Amino acid sequence: MFSKMGNGMQLTAPHYVLIGLGIVFACVLILLLQTNKNRQRGIY
Numbered sequence: 001m002f003s004k005m006g007n008g009m010q011l012t013a014p015h016y017v018l019i020g021l022g023i024v025f026a027c028v029l030i031l032l033l034q035t036n037k038n039r040q041r042g043i044y
Helices: 002-043
Strands: none
Touching: none
């Protein structure tokens, strides 16, 4: 039981980190897409 709980804690921590990085990565992609659209509008 204790070994399973320990493994669970070790597995959940990276998941939260990956989720956080995923959210940040998504926000960066959205910002880049918005800037690209603005640049295209400026060119045209």
